[in-house]
Amino acid sequence: MDNDDYKIHFDSPNKVIISGVLRLQSPNIYDDLFAPIRDTISQGQSMTMDIQNVSFLNSSGITALARLIIVARTHDAPFFIIGKEEIPWQKKSIVSLKRLWPKLEITLT
């Protein structure tokens, strides 16, 4: 799934690499974009999201990410997020998401 601003690439059914700028209009638009990820974790399968090259994600995107974590929490699906410490929004916002589900694994490189 590519766009002028961002790229979403499935490295495998259980690993997605997202890059670019995601500033979509509402969480519901993100929900459509993230539907394949949601489908995987809804089956209790693990998912790794590599967002190291996402330079911007707005609050609608954070909400959509939180919704995925809630789905993973519900189905006890192992969920991993790989981010980058030097990107300020990742350092601040991604770490906060762990509070939704302590089993969420976050790695900041």
Place this chain on the structure above:
Amino acid sequence: MPIQTRYGISLDTDIQKTWGADFSIDFVVPLELVSQWRRCGLVSDFLANYHSFCFNDPKKALSILSTIINELLENAVKFSIDKNKLVTLSLRHSNHTIYIETINIAHQENASKLNEFAFKLDQNDADTLFFEQLETAATTSGLSGLGLHSIIKDYDAQLGLLIYPKIDEPQCYEVTITIAIDLSTINAL
């Protein structure tokens, strides 16, 4: 009874007199056209870039400022009552603080929510409010409502709200949101 709020910091003080508007822009983003939505990001990046050179690490400053400006701008555009009415964005830079301000015309419902948010902010810490809103937004459909929460929590920002009904349209409210961030906070991140 109409809402009338004056909360927190404001730019109609000595700050404005001393520093004036470093940069101010009025624009329209018709929400019916999704392609126009990108204008919020474009303007945020431009303003952030413009001010980033005042910092030791311009790349990091650009990232932080663009994130904050974009959240404020998206809010102003989303909650503008008439999708073809102007949204005003201003950025002022004093010695130690960056002030970002948006002005838009909103429905009473939105004005009331902002009023309630200011009240809650006085009673709770920003972390608690953020996580309450995150859990709510994550478990219900619809808008996120996280923008202001995340700016205040993540960047230790001060908030100012000015809400008053329009004289000619009392069901409409002019909403001014001001955010102040210490330069030291940005440098320390």
